[in-house]
Amino acid sequence: MGAAAVSARDRILARARAAASGASDPDRAAHVAARIAHAPEAPAPRQASSHGPQRLTQFMAKAEAASATLGRVSNLSELPKALAHELRKRNLPAVARVGSEPLFAGLDWGAIELSQGIGRVEEPVTLSRAEFGLAEIGAVALASGPANPVTLTFLGETHFVVLREADICAGFEDFWIAWRRRGLDPRTINIVAGPSRSADIGQVLQLGAHGPIALHLFIVAG
Amino acid sequence: MTLHIPTTPAFKANARAALDNANLQSALRGSRSNSVSKRAKARADLPEFDDLRDRARDLKNAVLANLDLYLEAYEAKVVESGGVVHWAETAEDAQRIVLEICRAAGAKTVNKGKTMISEECAINDHLIANGITPVETDLGEYIIQLRGEIPSHIIAPAVHVTVREVETAFRKAHTHLPADRDLSDLAALMHEARGVLREKYFEAEVGITGANMLVAETGQSVIVTNEGNGDLSQSLPRVHIVMASLEKIVPTLEDAATVLRVLARSATGQESTVYTTFSKGPRRVGDPDGPEEYHVVLLDNGRTNMLGTDFQDMLRCIRCGACMNHCPVYQAVGGHAYGWVYPGPMGAVLTPSLIGVEQGGQLPNASTFCGRCEAVCPMRIPLPKMMRNWREREFEKKLTPGATRAGLGVWAWVAQRPALYRLATRLAIASLRLTGGKRGRIRSLPLAGGWTGQRDMPAPQGDTFMAQWARRR
Numbered sequence: 001m002g003a004a005a006v007s008a009r010d011r012i013l014a015r016a017r018a019a020a021s022g023a024s025d026p027d028r029a030a031h032v033a034a035r036i037a038h039a040p041e042a043p044a045p046r047q048a049s050s051h052g053p054q055r056l057t058q059f060m061a062k063a064e065a066a067s068a069t070l071g072r073v074s075n076l077s078e079l080p081k082a083l084a085h086e087l088r089k090r091n092l093p094a095v096a097r098v099g100s101e102p103l104f105a106g107l108d109w110g111a112i113e114l115s116q117g118i119g120r121v122e123e124p125v126t127l128s129r130a131e132f133g134l135a136e137i138g139a140v141a142l143a144s145g146p147a148n149p150v151t152l153t154f155l156g157e158t159h160f161v162v163l164r165e166a167d168i169c170a171g172f173e174d175f176w177i178a179w180r181r182r183g184l185d186p187r188t189i190n191i192v193a194g195p196s197r198s199a200d201i202g203q204v205l206q207l208g209a210h211g212p213i214a215l216h217l218f219i220v221a222g
Numbered sequence: 223m224t225l226h227i228p229t230t231p232a233f234k235a236n237a238r239a240a241l242d243n244a245n246l247q248s249a250l251r252g253s254r255s256n257s258v259s260k261r262a263k264a265r266a267d268l269p270e271f272d273d274l275r276d277r278a279r280d281l282k283n284a285v286l287a288n289l290d291l292y293l294e295a296y297e298a299k300v301v302e303s304g305g306v307v308h309w310a311e312t313a314e315d316a317q318r319i320v321l322e323i324c325r326a327a328g329a330k331t332v333n334k335g336k337t338m339i340s341e342e343c344a345i346n347d348h349l350i351a352n353g354i355t356p357v358e359t360d361l362g363e364y365i366i367q368l369r370g371e372i373p374s375h376i377i378a379p380a381v382h383v384t385v386r387e388v389e390t391a392f393r394k395a396h397t398h399l400p401a402d403r404d405l406s407d408l409a410a411l412m413h414e415a416r417g418v419l420r421e422k423y424f425e426a427e428v429g430i431t432g433a434n435m436l437v438a439e440t441g442q443s444v445i446v447t448n449e450g451n452g453d454l455s456q457s458l459p460r461v462h463i464v465m466a467s468l469e470k471i472v473p474t475l476e477d478a479a480t481v482l483r484v485l486a487r488s489a490t491g492q493e494s495t496v497y498t499t500f501s502k503g504p505r506r507v508g509d510p511d512g513p514e515e516y517h518v519v520l521l522d523n524g525r526t527n528m529l530g531t532d533f534q535d536m537l538r539c540i541r542c543g544a545c546m547n548h549c550p551v552y553q554a555v556g557g558h559a560y561g562w563v564y565p566g567p568m569g570a571v572l573t574p575s576l577i578g579v580e581q582g583g584q585l586p587n588a589s590t591f592c593g594r595c596e597a598v599c600p601m602r603i604p605l606p607k608m609m610r611n612w613r614e615r616e617f618e619k620k621l622t623p624g625a626t627r628a629g630l631g632v633w634a635w636v637a638q639r640p641a642l643y644r645l646a647t648r649l650a651i652a653s654l655r656l657t658g659g660k661r662g663r664i665r666s667l668p669l670a671g672g673w674t675g676q677r678d679m680p681a682p683q684g685d686t687f688m689a690q691w692a693r694r695r
Binding site for chain 1 (some may be wrong): 249252253256268269270274277281284287288289290291292293294295309310311315359360361362365378379380381384385388408409411412415416419420421423424438439442448449450451453454457458468473474475476477479480482483493494495496497498499500501502503504505506508509510511512520522526527529530534
């Protein structure tokens with residue numbers, strides 16, 4: 001951005017440096033590098049420490065409390081049938097917008113017309129796969145990319161999300177560890193708890209502000 | 223456009239007008255107990271809440287102690303992922319940088335997610351003056367943009383607007399829709415705003431969002447929303463600009479989680495907002511959507527001058543709004559009376575820091591020092607102490623009105639003479655009790671019209687504290 005912006009940077013950093021007290025610059029640098037490499041360990045809240053079958057129970061309860069709906073699917077091949085059932089129940093057309101998610105590629109979708117691509121202005125049904133779930137808050141975490149375009153998460157009027165039960169984490173602590181271990185580096189990580197909402201009109205909460213009016217999670221066993 | 227010129231010096235007149243505004247008072251009554259009870263429930267549901275507040279305070283203190291190094295680490299990560307960091311020393315710098323990016327993108331329309339930094343820099347006015355149309359997409363921000371106002375609350379910007387006023391604003395703005403349409407219920411209003419803004423998301427060339435946090439470990443900016451507007455604003459246009467003040471840094475993803483755990487609970491009583499989004503850089507190779515450019519405008523605007531001063535702790539603020547939700551003064555007069563971008567206790571401390579005590583010195587006086595703001599602050603910011611610091615500076619700079627100064631002078635002279643002080647208080651108690659008569663209540667009192675104009679003053683019961691103390695020993 002030219003010379004003026006460069007010197008603004010220098011002046012800002014110089015003021016921050018002048019205010020930093022005590023240790024020498026190399027010591028400070030080592031301290032900050034270490035702090036960024038490892039946050040100090042702290043006990044997770046109980047709410048973020050569920051395990052065993054209780055973790056799934058808590059995840060489902062928290063997701064429902066955030067106004068999401070849920071269904072359990074015994075294995076992936078059952079997913080098209082479960083989606084078809086939900087679409088009929090909700091009086092929605094037998095369509096779904098998806099990305100190139102490999103998990104969906106090998107399935108027999110029957111009468112459901114899947115179209116691949118990004119979100120459009122009118123998008124009645126979108127289908128995504130979440131990388132992880134967080135039992136702490138009943139949320140799913142999606143990674144943007146070709147497999148799951150980010151616009152599908154926000155433009156679908158009803159958003160269906162597939163989550164493997166094994167990918168449900170207890171809370172943010174194990175979630176970040178698992179996230180790093182999977183080596184993911186998408187442009188956006190979208191942590192989603194329920195459908196969109198606003199209380200900006202008359203301070204009364206209404207679902208479906210700009211994003212989905214409904215969020216339905218399919219939890220696939222195993 | 224003169225919306226952003228502070229009217230903070232007129233706080234008293236603003237407050238009087240707010241108290242006389244029936245619509246505003248009804249809207250404030252509606253939100254008051256709601257936000258307090260929701261936060262109380264969220265706090266009660268998380269036994270570790272106060273421990274998390276300590277951790278949140280400590281992590282922010284760690285950042286502020288070495289802010290230069292954290293900023294450099296963060297910047298390196300943004301650049302590594304293909305983003306650009308712009309350093310803005312002042313609001314004018316930020317205006318210039320944003321306009322340059324918009325012009326380079328050939329922007330006619332700019333979509334905006336909620337950003338207080340943009341309000342602080344009056345970005346909308348600057349874009350309009352240069353022929354670019356900003357569209358606020360947060361529903362509350364959209365409503366007040368239509369009404370030509372600034373936010374009255376940092377979380378609920380349109381909290382002062384009644385439902386019928388929303389309808390009026392929509393009918394005036396959405397002239398392309400049938401005039402006889404039914405907007406009598408809340409759902410119809412929401413549906414209409416959703417439809418109108420959905421079109422706009424696809425028109426804009428640039429999307430501007432704020433940032434609740436900047437993560438030094440990864441170079442990500444974080445936004446939390448319930449509507450999804452911030453995500454549509456950043457995912458659909460070709461260019462994404464993040465406007466953030468530089469104290470928004472947290473070291474790691476784990477630290478971000480700590481802040482998230484206290485933020486939503488303190489703001490709206492939610493365990494989590496609906497959307498928590500971590501963004502870094504432009505779309506990746508192979509990505510079918512997302513912006514092609516990612517810019518971060520890092521705003522200083524006086525903040526580095528707060529480092530190492532009595533006001534450094536204010537830089538821990540995460541803009542949850544709990545302090546104003548719990549403030550008896552804010553609850554009575556609303557946000558606009560404060561006259562600038564940041565209302566309530568956090569605004570009373572931050573405003574003089576950013577625009578000067580000459581302009582903002584009135585605000586720290588708008589406090590009863592009841593201490594609820596500090597009691598609920600998730601970052602444990604000592605707000606009353608800092609307001610007291612501002613009052614001292616205002617006094618030192620001789621900005622306090624003459625009568626107040628004279629009164630304080632007399633009080634100080636007496637207070638430094640204990641025998642005289644005790645005698646004076648004994649006499650005052652005796653005479654007030656006499657005035658109160660059998661009812662024990664005083665209808666009118668010289669120099670206390672501000673109190674007795676609205677209600678009776680109770681007459682003192684019993685003796686002075688010192689006299690009671692002496693008896694008990």
